[in-house]
Amino acid sequence: MDFQNTRFKLAECKTKAELLRSFVNDDIARIEAGELDAATASMAKWWGSQTQNEVMHECLQLHGGYGYMMEFPIARLYADSRVQMIYGGTNEIMNELIARSLDV
Secondary structure, eight states: OOOHHHHHHHHHHHHHHHHHHHHHHHHHHHHHTTOOOHHHHHHHHHHHHHHHHHHHHHHHHHHGGGGGOTTSHHHHHHHHHHHHTTTTSOHHHHHHHHHHTTOO
């Protein structure tokens, strides 16, 4: 790949995706052990949808104007990433659930 900026953006996206995968794998282990609490599940939902949206936004930017045309898969992926932050509990609600667990 010739463009350094593109390589750097893809490297950042890959790193975010790997960190998210690690967190989700830990949560799967918690579920299997019967140890997943509401706050941690809320963190997973918030972090997952937030990270997905950030990565899709970067990918959309890399596609330029084509990223907004529904004929291209990236447009649909971006739209899907935005709705993840809403259904199943908005990210603001997830923040509220996480904050309640802080005992402050």
